[in-house]
Amino acid sequence: AAAAAGFEARVVGQAAPRAPHIATIAFPGLDRQALxxxxxxxxLSLASGTACASGSATPAPALVAMxxxxxVASGAVRFSLGRTTTADDVSEAVARLGRVLRRLTT
Known part of the structure; x- marks a missing residue:
């Protein structure tokens, strides 16, 4: 959705086995803490980096090791879905994320 709106975004580990309800998405050039x-x-509640380095001022070692x-790693944030998350919740989160990205890039 971010890419469709003209923002560079990269799903980290997209082809790797991972938990289906968690995604780390990198927004190159953006500061993850500002995001x-x-x-x-x-x-929106996002986490910066990976679970092993959340809140750290430096990129997650796991992302660098990948x-x-x-x-790219400096702009990585983690999105998590819960058991009760609906498609409407995801659509609303995408809309809010778009507003955030526009604010940070203009």
């Missing part, structure tokens, strides 16, 4: 804070103001350039 998390701006998302919070829109009512071969992600630091510029």
């Amino acid at each position: 998390v804070m701006a998302a919070d103001l829109e009512g 071969g992600l350039p630091e510029a």
